[in-house]
Amino acid sequence: MTLSLDVVQALAPNQFPNLLATALRCEDVLDWAAAQDIKAVRSSG
Numbered sequence: 001m002t003l004s005l006d007v008v009q010a011l012a013p014n015q016f017p018n019l020l021a022t023a024l025r026c027e028d029v030l031d032w033a034a035a036q037d038i039k040a041v042r043s044s045g
Contacts, residue, residue, distance in 0.1 A: 015036060015038075018032070019032065
């Protein structure tokens with residue numbers, strides 16, 4: 001999965017380590033974002 005730069009820019013600095021950990025565990029980053037009340041969409045590419 002490729003993260004959009006917009007999603008990364010929308011994160012508070014303290015959220016980035018949790019996002020990275022979620023991705024490294026191969027968990028669904030969109031589920032994580034939704035739990036954090038971050039609006040994200042899956043790219044069509």
